[in-house]
Amino acid sequence: MGIKKSQDNIFASPLSEIVDFVFDEKVVDVFPDMINRSVPGYSTIINLIGTLAQRYARPDTRLYDLGCSLGAASLSMRHRLIEDGCEIISVDNAEAMIDRLDKILQRDNSKTPVQTLCADVQDVEIQNASVIVMNFTLQFISLSDREKIITKIYDGLNKGGCLILSEKLAFSDSRENDIQIDLHHAFKRSNGYSDLEIAQKRNALENVLLPETKETHIQRLKETGFTQVIPWFQCFNFASFIAIK
Ligand code: GEK
Numbered sequence: 041m042g043i044k045k046s047q048d049n050i051f052a053s054p055l056s057e058i059v060d061f062v063f064d065e066k067v068v069d070v071f072p073d074m075i076n077r078s079v080p081g082y083s084t085i086i087n088l089i090g091t092l093a094q095r096y097a098r099p100d101t102r103l104y105d106l107g108c109s110l111g112a113a114s115l116s117m118r119h120r121l122i123e124d125g126c127e128i129i130s131v132d133n134a135e136a137m138i139d140r141l142d143k144i145l146q147r148d149n150s151k152t153p154v155q156t157l158c159a160d161v162q163d164v165e166i167q168n169a170s171v172i173v174m175n176f177t178l179q180f181i182s183l184s185d186r187e188k189i190i191t192k193i194y195d196g197l198n199k200g201g202c203l204i205l206s207e208k209l210a211f212s213d214s215r216e217n218d219i220q221i222d223l224h225h226a227f228k229r230s231n232g233y234s235d236l237e238i239a240q241k242r243n244a245l246e247n248v249l250l251p252e253t254k255e256t257h258i259q260r261l262k263e264t265g266f267t268q269v270i271p272w273f274q275c276f277n278f279a280s281f282i283a284i285k
Contacts (some may be wrong), residue, residue, distance in 0.1 A: 048074035054236065058243040063109070063134035071137075075176075076242075077231035080224065081275040085175065085206055088117035088273070092282060093171045096202045100125035101170035104196075106161040107177025108132050111141045111154070117171065118150045128154040131164050164187055166196025177282075179249050182216045186252075187260060194264045197285045203266070206273075206280035210251040220277040227276065230258055254279060 045097055048070035067074070077081055093116070097103060103121075105114040108130035134137050138158040145154055157164060161177065162185060172193050181189060193203055211217040228238050256272065258281070261269045266283040273280040 041247065046070050046073065048077065050074075050241075051239075052087065052234065052237050055240055058240055058264075060248050061246060063132075063137055067216070068134075068140050072112075075109070077233065078228060080227050080278055081177065083271060085131075085273055085280055086112045086116050089113045089173055089175065092204055094120040094122060094203070095115035096123055096171050096200075097126055099121045099123045100168075101127070101198060101201075102168050102170055103128045103171040103173075104166060105130045105173045105175070106164070106165075106193075107174060107180070108141065108156075109134075111144055111156075113156055113173045113175045114141075114207075115148060115176075116149070116153050117173070118154060119151050121130040126152050126170075128152055129157065129164075130154055131157045131159055131161050133153050133158065133160045135179050159190045162192075166192055169193075169205070170201045170219035171198045172197060172201070173204045176208065177206070178205060179207050179251055183250055183252075187264075188198040190260055194285060196264065199285055201285050203261070203283040203285075204281060205257065205261070206278070207257060208249060208251040209274075209279050210253050210279045211277070212255070214255050217277075223276045224278075229252055251277070257281060 044265045045108045046069050050066060050070065066224065074186065083259055104130060105128065108114050109132060114128050114130040131143060135158050138156050141156055156256055171193060188265060225238050233269050258269050261281065266285055268284040271279055272282050
């Protein structure tokens with residue numbers, strides 16, 4: 041059976057009530073289209089996560105993909121790994137995502153084993169890691185829990201290992217914030233989303249996706265103990281950092 045790849049039109053018609061966004065079956069069906077048309081640079085980031093993983097992976101260690109969705113980052117790492125004895129652990133708390141990812145993995149026969157876990161990333165044991173990816177996941181975790189999960193990631197990394205953290209950003213300068221949001225919406229419009237879709241999706245995400253500033257991320261990572269924190273990608277209000285232990 042083939043894997044459905046459909047166009048995202050979840051917010052295309054006027055909705056009488058906007059409920060908080062959830063990663064359910066409906067979202068899973070359109071997820072690759074949704075994320076590619078919504079996150080500027082997504083395919084570049086995914087591709088380069090493979091390159092970074094190849095550079096930082098060590099033999100006989102684990103690579104984690106926390107909030108893996110349909111495993112784009114897991115597969116990018118899997119296809120680039122050259123070290124022996126590695127294992128990828130792909131975690132998501134949306135059952136519909138993990139069910140679909142299991143099907144995708146059945147069709148990918150690269151050598152590195154991938155273990156999928158349907159769990160909250162905050163409850164997963166992290167050990168012997170050389171690479172940990174959080175690609176647009178921390179933003180969905182409550183602000184008060186972020187320090188704890190970053191500390192847990194730091195503790196589970198081996199020395200010299202890295203966290204690749206990608207996030208939607210907020211900006212402390214309100215004018216810059218407005219311009220970045222405006223540019224992001226222009227990007228979405230140029231990818232075929234209507235003003236109605238953009239507005240309804242924004243409302244649905246308002247209480248669910250909580251962006252922080254670049255400075256807040258860098259400070260938290262440094263205070264946790266990471267020796268180097270390097271912003272390696274930014275397009276409008278989307279950025280990625282590499283934090284090295
Ligand atoms: C990609 N990384 O394609 N525990 C586990 N999973 C979670 C949690 C949590 N506490 N909170 C949210 N998620 C992917 C894209 S999408 C980003 C990541 C986006 C999961 C949630 O179910 C969803 O699959 C994912 O994090 C966020 O590279 O849609 O903007």
